[in-house]
Amino acid sequence: MSFFALHRRSALILGVSALAFGAAATPVFAADATASTTAAAADNSETTIGELVVTAQKREQSLQEVPVAISAYTGAKRDLVGINSVQDMTNFTPGLQYSSQSDRISLRGVGRLSNVHTADSSVISYSDGVASTSTTQAGETPIFIDRLEVLRGPQGTLYGRNSIGGAINIVSRRPTKDPYAEVRFTYGNYTRTLLEGAVSGPLSDKVQYRLAANWERQDKGWFKNLATGGKDEGNVINQIFVEGQLAIQFSDKLETWGKISIIQWHNPGGGPGARASWTPSPYHTGETTQVNNLIENAGFGYNTTPGAVSNVVAGCGPVNPQLSNRRTFCADTPQSVKLNDTVIIANQWTYHADNFDVRYITGGTHYHYTLTGDLDGTAVSQLTDNVATPGIPQTFHTAYSSNYQEIEKWWSHEINILSTDRGPFQWLAGLYYYNESFQQPVYTQLAQESRLDGTIYDAVALLGLHQLVADPSDPGRRIYDDRPDFHIRSQAVFGQIDWKFTDTLKLTVGARYGSDHKNGSESIRIVTLAPTIGGIPGVGVLPVDVTRTLGTGPLPTGVTGMSYDAGTGFMTRSYDHTWKALSGTAGVDWTPDADTLVFAKYSRGYKSGGFRVGIDTSLGANPLTDKETVNAYEIGLKKTFGRTFQANIDAFYYDYRNAQVPLSQPATGGGASVASSILYNVPKSVSKGVEIETTWQPINDLQILVNYSYLDAHITQGQAIDPADPAALAAGATPTQTLASCAPSNCPSDVYSLLSGGGFSRLQNLKGNHLPNSSPHRVTFNANYTWRFDQGKLNGSVSYVWRAAQYGSIFDRSYYRAPSWSQVDGRLTWTSQNDKYTVILYVKNLFDTLGYANGATATRRASITNTLVAPSTYMLLPSVSGINTAYELTPPRTYGIEVHYKFF
Helix, strand or coil: CCCCCCCCECCCCCCHHHHHCCCCCCCCCCCCCCCCCCHHHHCCHHHCCCCCEECCCCCCEEHHHCCCEEEEEEHHHHHHHCCCCHHHHHHHCCCEEEECCCCEEEECCEECCCCCCCCCCCEEEEECCEEECCCHHHHCCCCCEEEEEEEECCCCCCCCCCCCCEEEEEEECCCCCCCEEEEEEEEECCCEEEEEEEEEEECCCCEEEEEEEEEEEECCCCEEECCCCCCCECCEEEEEEEEEEEEEECCCCEEEEEEEEEEEEEECECCCCCCCEECCCCCCHHHHHHHHHHHHHCCCCCECCCCEEECCCCCCCCCCHHHCCCCEECCCCCCEEEEEEEEEEEEEEEEECCCEEEEEEEEEEEEEEEEEEECCCCCCCEEEECCCCCCCCEEEECCEEEEEEEEEEEEEEEEEEEECCCCCEEEEEEEEEEEEEEECCEEEEECCCHHHHCCEEEHHHHHHHCCCCEECCCCCCEEEEEEEEEEEEEEEEEEEEEECCCCCEEEEEEEEEEEEEEEEEEEEEEEEEECCCCCCCCCCCEEEECHHHCCCCCCCCCEEEEEEECCCCEEEEEEEEEEEEEEEEEEEEECCCCCEEEEEEEEEEEECCEECCCCCCCCCCCCEECCEEEEEEEEEEEEEECCCEEEEEEEEEEEEEEEEEEEEECCCCCCCCCCEEEEEEEEEEEEEEEEEEEEECCCCCEEEEEEEEEEEEEEEECEECCCCCCCCCCCCCCECCCCCCCCCCCCCCCCCCCCCCCCCCCCEECCCCECCCCCCEEEEEEEEEEEECCCEEEEEEEEEEEECCEECCCCCCHHHEECCEEEEEEEEEEEECCCCEEEEEEEECCCCCCCECCCCEEEEEEEEEEEEEECCEEEEEEEEEEEEEEEEECCCCEEEEEEEEECC
């Protein structure tokens, strides 16, 4: 996970199509700090088709004149149809995909697939013009946000850094010139409670303020822990959000606006990183997770050999409980998601000269995110094995947990100078600077394993010299400890011109030149519990430090140094690299009449490279990843027929190069080596599709929305090893080496080399495979009708969304495939005649259907066997027994009531 103008003029506010469902609304950056949706416009804004003036390209334009594919959602529309989260927003936005569990987002198949912070997001969020590494702010409630806008496609000229897939603009509700106060209360099933309020108004004729806060809590989780005394998980939260704003009009020439937000999460089992997965494995989950940790990160596993005894916790057994109930699990380590020391600041200054404006946009964030939880996937506390080492019974303490942190701070500065005259030639120029530093420590520990308190033996000495050489002990009983510490600096200069050279034709040309410099270090230590090492008989289980086996050989590209500290047992590697690129756009618009816009454009997008460090790595051989680029071609039509029907249609084609995809690579050095992870650059891909957004108002008070999107995002060149099937033996595998030519003598050896059926790795041809999380078809339908009475009005809204199956990997295999799914939501909204109070009854996922936020993930499934590897010498070795698949689920059926009351 990671966590994270307004000069606006409202005419008649657009309804379902324009405001809420992509009828080309646009992002607003900076200007009048006192602007907000007026009460007169708000009365019908959510149920009418009209016109909205916005600033898509940092200047005022009618939304139907903006040559960008955009979906926008006002606070009023979000309340009406129930867009309460980023996940809800994906149901209505073509091409948008989001994982609330990992806080990863993509558009049209271009997105972030790793939470490594040296690998940037492809879809950047801008909160009031300030870039954020997280999308979570877009999930704030409408009492804080005036409008959410999703810009689809690369924003290569005007929008911050690395927006190769698109941008999400979060526009805050601003201070008002008139007094305003409101409270809202929500109560729903699973004991969800939300209390929030806001006040705003003038402090003087030139100064306005706004204060808002909310507190959200849910005690009952979407996933039930069957272990005795175990706690529920899945959206079990306790969160506080407080925000203050100030707007000052110094003169007709100079104005400023600022915001400061404070966030605290103390979540027992909810929020980004929390449990959201269903794993229907026929094996005990410990047989999957613990053994994978033996193989990948030097843990140890669930022994299924004769003589092994497992201490099963009451309520749990050797059978995976998710086979019978997808929302149950067994775990002995409570989960916790915390967000502390979180401060978000945004500030904008505008100077109005005679023919141009100068805007300065600055802000940043500091936060400390911590995720702790169960890692072995069981509630089993220990395992006893009588045959792992003959004559020496062994007890393994299996309470295996993890601690993951992000300690982040970043700040950005942006200067815009833009023309303000009304002539046919308009221009904009700007400078951008972004600075970020972060630490991303992660460790796993065996808290009950006392063998880690004593002597820890060095693997290099054991394997090479057959001598027991001691390394420093670890009082924290950590077996994997990785501590990245990095700095990122991004700089850019940009400009754009718009020339309306006839009454109906306009030319747009823009360019941006930027550089991204990343440098830092990663310190790591890995310890394993090994039954025997190097043929030494009768020693039982040893704690063995394998750190000095990591990162051997010449320094990879981007690595500037490596050192080992014998006093701490940590290996440290240093990194430094710079990426540079020219991006931009060129296009032509045709407006034959006031209700029609036809546009064609080319955009060049760029995202910097990075390093695969931290989280689950082990000083891999190729940590550096190249930059991504995309050449995007798009044509679009925006058409309004009278005031009853509106259609926006886009067709696009992307030539996408070097997509950054995380892959786990099998261990290659025998029994003491560990696996590593890389960011693989997919050489060539294509993303093409069509997006249709329509709104029809056949009669007054009735609106019908139908959206459809088609997406074909696939790979045209590349080859890689499938982490779940490294030997390329699964059905549908496309190995580039045949079994006959891949004998043990000429194939890479790994930890499976002693086993038959899969004891090697083979590259697979990726051509034709889909990019991850790119559902090819999506249909959205919404109908809402308003009944009007003397006392007020009642609106009924029903939504239906259907998504086709999609893959969670660059390998089109059944174990990565999440099936198609659909969902039905409904709402009834009563608003009083004087707009004083609103009551909403809601239900989401009415039929409690199984929904999938993304494609599936998969890992090698294994068990442990006691294997004779030499005369009278036995070792516990993994035995491949299949592939384990996990699905990230959307929420179950939820329902409740909301009450809003405005004092004035």
